[in-house]
Amino acid sequence: MKIQNLIGTRDFYPKDMRLQNYIFSAWRKAAEKFGYEEVDAPMLESADLWKSKGELSEQMYSFMDKGDREVAIRPEFTPSLARMVAQKQKELQKPLRWYGIIRCWRYERPQTGRLREFFQFNIDCLGAESMKADAEVIATTVEILKQLKITPKEAYVRISNKKVLMELLKDIGVEDIESVLKIIDKKDKLSDNDFENLLKAAYKMNDEMVFGIKDILNITSIADLEKLKLNDETRKAVQELKDLFLYLDTYEAKDYCELDLSIIRGLDYYTGTVFEVFDRSRKFRAIAGGGRYENLVADFGGEKCPGVGLGMGDVVLQKFLEEKGKLPDLKKDVDYYVAPISDKVYAQALEISQKLRAKGNVEIDLVGRSLKKQMDYANSIGAKKVVIVGEKDLESNQVTVKNMETGKEEKQPLASL
């Protein structure tokens, strides 16, 4: 029987898994540096969890289980997280700093940077109203880029505040804000001309209003924002952005961060800060995205609890790292390869291998290869040292240890191993 893995999915052979773990480990390390703790939820939940709120229910793998419940494989983590918080809200100490490496499925057309099975790194900080939390989440995002050796010239975080944009649009007389936001959300994929025409055609805007919108989107500094005539509401929202950028400066994250009012984030639930990580060349879709939300936990049966979150998928990230030559050439992590020169000394070699395991990872021959073939094999797996166990050496209670990096060989007494 020949069966292939499903389209849009990946097998993780050891070399693939090493790269996957390299990314997972950068995620973990950054999150834990900032005091975030790992969480997870089941892969399968009641389909209602996503149907009621999520925008992804179309792409869900949903079905009836044997007990006649409509269940779905999670297309994202956030609703599960909100459910978990709502279920234990009283006993959980605020702020919650949670992260997860979340396996998800979405039924979409597989293409570059998009697969049906993927992992999404999520961090969420819940229970803090201050921009300190937004800055922390963005600083953690920047820390991930640093861990992966991505410079500010290669990727950056585009940051906005939905309230600022919405107030400014209102100020120039835009009435159907939601619809204009939807067009702005697509701006990156449109030519300048198409963007203008779309605005004009759909909402019968005059040129002045279109130029007004474009002027707003061209603002790239807080200073320029402050020069505008702002009402109280807008001034408060601009202050949020100002605080945020001040904190980011202290985090040494400023080089990675840019104000960009065209960032909308499709998801309805963001209410303030929104941000997306992009490669500078803009060859790939967003590497990550997130923002501040107010109603998520309440939407899932809990008490209202503000939060800030980030999601970063593994697929685009890995493609980007690959293109930039930033994926390391990872070898198997073997400290010692123990090479018995014949089966006669196998038991002693085994004993030696077991002793060496107190010091690290140890492999021993299982298939009776010749010494030459064992040396080739040890070399191919990147073993750091080879311990050659021979009859003569054993008679004088020693072995030959070859350092595979320097090529140096020396006799060592058994007792010293």
Added chain:
Amino acid sequence: MKIQNLIGTRDFYPKDMRLQNYIFSAWRKAAEKFGYEEVDAPMLESADLWKSKGELSEQMYSFMDKGDREVAIRPEFTPSLARMVAQKQKELQKPLRWYGIIRCWRYERPQTGRLREFFQFNIDCLGAESMKADAEVIATTVEILKQLKITPKEAYVRISNKKVLMELLKDIGVEDIESVLKIIDKKDKLSDNDFENLLKAAYKMNDEMVFGIKDILNITSIADLEKLKLNDETRKAVQELKDLFLYLDTYEAKDYCELDLSIIRGLDYYTGTVFEVFDRSRKFRAIAGGGRYENLVADFGGEKCPGVGLGMGDVVLQKFLEEKGKLPDLKKDVDYYVAPISDKVYAQALEISQKLRAKGNVEIDLVGRSLKKQMDYANSIGAKKVVIVGEKDLESNQVTVKNMETGKEEKQPLASL
């Protein structure tokens, strides 16, 4: 909206995840010590993969996807592993030493030690015919027990060889071997009387044959096996057991290992060595099980390739560790908690926190708690040190560092952090 997680599933809050990661890390460490490399496959595959061979297709979560393929969430890893090996058999260097921490789903009645979603640790060594491989897999299993501080008095490995048992049964005249194996497989769950009666009733055996079977199952040493009159085939199989136990002795694993010919393992594909890990009190079902197989890869379209494997679920293991008091009281891993005494010094405190991240995991206040409440909070999360940032201290370029283990407080110059 109030939605609960599905029955038979778990939410992993931080404290649950810490315990889960404690177990995962013991699995990883043991596997990597023996040179095993991590692999994984998609959670969802064509349902045919399990229907053709597995014994678990009844318990599968299977359904038609949006592209009209019958797909299933994996109830186990082995068929995916065999598919992966078959797909790249030519380029993969033997022996393959693979491990995986595999998320699985089975539709079963949830009960103690059995959930619908669980993780199964798998190790497989492929391409080695010698008992050296069987010994290595069992030694890795024992290493896991050691990592988890389980003594030989608390749990042990029951080891058999299917060929030995089958030959011995043939020798005393048993004809329907398969059926007798099925009854022996249930022996642990039956009273002595019921076991005898089941054998007698189902196969019209005389007392002599029943006692013969019981005598075989009572054999607990290789020496006793060798005392029997053995044909060549049986002698070869007994020699396998003898080699295996000799190697296990060298691995310092002997205390954990016992010969037990009643071990069958339900799964058809085992052809030689079979083993199961049990708690000595026999309160729980098997903690782990595995054995040698010959035809697995060929069954999935590859060339014949012998292998030895182990599977260990997280649910029984965790229950067992809990009962034995072997689950550690794990705290959040925070090296420094930075406590600004007021918002005026927040920016400086943030700068200090970011500097300290070069040394470890650092948390800082986000919600404006009083110093007293911050100290309580830092204590509750198990922070190792608290760095108190106050205005006066800052004037003389210093902070107060409290060691939370000793309770000692001292001033430290900023430059020294």
